[in-house]
Amino acid sequence: MTIAIETPVPPCAHQPELFEDVAAVASTTSGSGTVAAVQERLAVAHRSCAGCPMLVDCLYRAVVEVDVSGFVACTTEADRATIRRQLGIEVTQPTLAPYGTTRLGNGPVSHEMVVAVRHAHPKDTCQQLAERLGCSTSTIKRHLRRAREEATRVEQVSTLPQRRTPSIEEVLDAFDALETSQFA
Ligand code: SF4
Structure with missing residues (x-):
């Protein structure tokens, strides 16, 4: 007998365009409806994340481990920066560029x-x-x-004195304190 284990697919994988950077969404809208349109898209994305089975893990990773861009786990980049400030942490990004890359063509020198x-x-x-x-x-x-x-x-x-890694509970508490966590 074969047992099939289903891996849940998060809503953002089904609707990637919904999770675009809010600034990008705003720049593609014009007229008096701009703010309302952005707010509406945010609310829909927020509701999608709120119902996602991966929300807690996704939020923790986006706050503590990787500084991703755009809307993730019910938070904007500004929200996550606020949470990090509150927790007193910073996320350092490892460079993805290979060390000692040779220059190709006439492109800019990296x-x-x-x-x-x-x-x-x-x-x-x-x-x-x-x-x-x-x-x-x-x-x-x-x-x-x-x-x-x-x-x-x-x-x-x-x-600087080393700070311990925040717990999931601390991240969730800081998230709950955000005004925008009550958004949807
Ligand atoms: S919580 Fe994370 S994984 Fe789930 S829909 Fe939102 S961004 Fe995607």
């Missing part, structure tokens, strides 16, 4: 590319790095300045 070439040739001048990548010296300087600023930020964060 930040990761400049950092990788700097690591490979630590004694090169900015002019030499620019020649290696076929870009301007100012582009190299801009990316190296950004790399220094990011390194400083990481250093500052690492010196």
Whole structure:
């Protein structure tokens, strides 16, 4: 006998367009109906999430683990930022770009590319790095300045006292405190 286990499909998978960024929805609507149209779409998406069996897990991950964009788990990006502020947490995004990517064609030089070439040739001048990548010296300087600023930020964060990961109950309490959690 074969036992079929059904995996529930969340409402957002059935109606991806409904979960578009609210700003994107607003920019495609015009006239006096704009606010009402956005509010209506939000309310429908909110009701879909509210009835979703994955809501708690989805909310927790979107608040604590990954800074996703758009409307997720009854919350907008602003709502999730509010919850994180209340919980005193930040979500750091790992870079998805491969380290040391080579430049393809005449496209713009990526930040990761400049950092990788700097690591490979630590004694090169900015002019030499620019020649290696076929870009301007100012582009190299801009990316190296950004790399220094990011390194400083990481250093500052690492010196902050470590906070424990919030529990599901804490995230749900912060969510319940949102005015928009009563939206639908
Ligand atoms: S709670 Fe999450 S998984 Fe469920 S419909 Fe909303 S966004 Fe999709």
